[in-house]
Amino acid sequence: MKESSQAEPPHPAKDVLDHVGYRLKRAHAALRGAMDQALREHGLTVPQYACLEVLAARPGMSNAELARATFVTRQSMNVVLRGLQEDGLLARPDTVGHGRARPVTLTEAGWRRLHAAQASVYAIEARMVRAVPAERLAGLLEDLDRVARALKD
Structure with a gap:
């Protein structure tokens, strides 16, 4: 059996x-935990909140567009939308004139x-931003x- 060599780390950690x-x-994980806790008080999950935020900025999006914008699968977005609709927080037409997407x-x-x-x-985002020196924030955002x-390539 041939010995395999260990991969070199990408930086000197x-x-x-x-x-x-x-x-x-x-x-x-820290962000998600803080958001989970804060949103529980409002009867929302993080994906539900993300959906509401995106729809506020871009009303009329389809299920597939919302899924991409909120980093969930189309199947998961169906569950999110159904829950929000049952709670009376969003509206979708029963039918559309053309195509299958229901805005x-x-x-x-x-x-x-x-x-x-x-x-x-x-308030959570403000806590994050305060943790970064003001002169480094723009650079951090660019780096992210x-x-x-780089990971999409």
Whole structure:
């Protein structure tokens, strides 16, 4: 049996806990935990909140478009949309004139719930932003965009 050589790490981290991917995941888990807790008080999950935020900015999106914009599968988005519709937070037509996509819009109740939840979520984002020196924030955002683009290639 041939011995395999160990792959070289992409940077000089001494420990897996120092790898970029691990630190990104840790930051994501912290954000998700804080958002889960805050949104529970508003009767929303993170995917539901993300859906409301995206629809507020881009009303009329289809299920597939919402799924892409909120980083969930189309099947998961169907569940999210069904729950939000049952709660009276969004509206979808029963039928459409052409095509299969049924555009989604927020109801008045959806707007109220979104605005109430935004205060909590924006407070979490403000905590994150305060943790980064002001002169480094723009660079951090650019770096995160570069990382995302590099992984799409």
